[in-house]
Amino acid sequence: MNDSASQAMHGVPLNYYIWLSSALFVIGVLGVLYRRNAIVIFMCIELMLNAVNLLLVAFSSFHNDGGGQVFVFLIMAVAAAEVAVGLAILIVIYHNTRSTDINVLNKLKW
Amino acid sequence: MTLYVFYFLSFLAVLSALMVVFSRNPIYSVLYLVITFFCVGGHYLILSAEFLFAVHIIVYAGAIMVLFLYVIMLLNLNQATEPLKTHFYRFSALISAGLLMLVIVAALRGAESAEIVFGASAEIGLVKNLGKMLFNEFLLPFEIVSILLLAAMVGAVMLGKTHMKNSSVTSEKTNGLSADPAAMNIKNAKQFTNE
Numbered sequence: 001m002n003d004s005a006s007q008a009m010h011g012v013p014l015n016y017y018i019w020l021s022s023a024l025f026v027i028g029v030l031g032v033l034y035r036r037n038a039i040v041i042f043m044c045i046e047l048m049l050n051a052v053n054l055l056l057v058a059f060s061s062f063h064n065d066g067g068g069q070v071f072v073f074l075i076m077a078v079a080a081a082e083v084a085v086g087l088a089i090l091i092v093i094y095h096n097t098r099s100t101d102i103n104v105l106n107k108l109k110w
Numbered sequence: 111m112t113l114y115v116f117y118f119l120s121f122l123a124v125l126s127a128l129m130v131v132f133s134r135n136p137i138y139s140v141l142y143l144v145i146t147f148f149c150v151g152g153h154y155l156i157l158s159a160e161f162l163f164a165v166h167i168i169v170y171a172g173a174i175m176v177l178f179l180y181v182i183m184l185l186n187l188n189q190a191t192e193p194l195k196t197h198f199y200r201f202s203a204l205i206s207a208g209l210l211m212l213v214i215v216a217a218l219r220g221a222e223s224a225e226i227v228f229g230a231s232a233e234i235g236l237v238k239n240l241g242k243m244l245f246n247e248f249l250l251p252f253e254i255v256s257i258l259l260l261a262a263m264v265g266a267v268m269l270g271k272t273h274m275k276n277s278s279v280t281s282e283k284t285n286g287l288s289a290d291p292a293a294m295n296i297k298n299a300k301q302f303t304n305e
Contacts, residue, residue, distance in 0.1 A: 011112040012156070018218050020120045020153075022246040024127055024146075029155045034202035039136055039182060043127040043143050046174065047127055050150050053166075064236040066243045069159055070231035073244070076169050081262030083174050087181045088269035094185050096129055101193070 017058035024051035038090055038100040042083065049079050112156055119156070123149035136190045140178050144243035147171045 024047060031044030053072045060068025090100060097104050128144040147170045154163040182188060194200065233239055243250055260290050 009283070012116045016116065016120070017153075019215075019255070020123070022127065022211065022214040023124055026207050027127040027131060029123070029210055030203060030207035033206060034131055034195070034200055035195065037136060037187070039178065039187065040139050043130060043139055043178065046170075047130065047143065047146065050170070054150055054153055056164060057154055057157050057159050060234070061159065064234065066240055069111070069162055069240055070244055070248050071161055072159075073240070074248075074251055074255055075163060076165060077259060080169055080174060081258050082247065083177060084262050084266045085269070087177055088266040091181065091185070092269050092272070100120060100185065100187065 014058060014062050017055060021051045021058070023053035024048075024054070036101050036103055038093070039087075041102065042090070044088055046083070048077065049075060071073050116156060119149045119152045123153075135188065136182050137179070139174060140182065140294055143178075144171050144175050147175070157235070160180045161240050182296070 026053065028044045028046075028048035031047065032041050035041055035044070053075055056068045056072050056075075060066065060072075093105065094100055123146050126142040126149070129142040130139045130146065147166065151163050151166045151171075154160075155165060189255060195203075
């Protein structure tokens, strides 16, 4: 498994997928903390969900078990429902406050 | 060979994910996010999860991103007028994200050093096997997901309807006779649905 031929055939260590997923997840967290536009914050949440999905598929392929891929399928359905309701809420918020800036919505902040 | 494809897709995914965060225009953020989703889909193909690749492209790049673009166009946000946070908040966001990355890397360093063997798991990603698994072991979550999607659809429609009611009432109050055509349309639609 260590020689270059099998390396070229088989491929990618599982570590690399862990690093890639954690990098994507941290970029999503950074976007949530960094931006003020609520739509971009939603997109960064989608990015975090995708990072977790990618890691689930990698581990499912590694352990040769299809349960992880079924979980990813269910997570995609939950993400679609979340986006539908969230964007509807955002449209209502925009029509009440005329902006999607999250600093306008500070009534629940102590 | 697959390692180079992995490097290319990962580089593109991380770069476009960073561009999602740092580009000022929300339209550009959505387009960079589409690139990130396609790169993640390519990773699914490398991992031989073909069914998930198809579902990912259809659901994320097809449905969710179109929904985002539609909302941005509807709210007329396609210019970079968003004010940034203050320097202190942006700097502390960068610092805390870096600390989180440091914690994750320190926790997972050397956790699993085994390689994924391709070809050995090529059968589980196919539609046939995933379908069998989905309708045998995971039948209850599958049905609950259908209820969840129904609830989300009803919720989105209800939110849209209350907003239409409020805006037509306020436009009647403020504009009176000289109502703009959009409000008139909403009012007509409301009367139509009430009858």
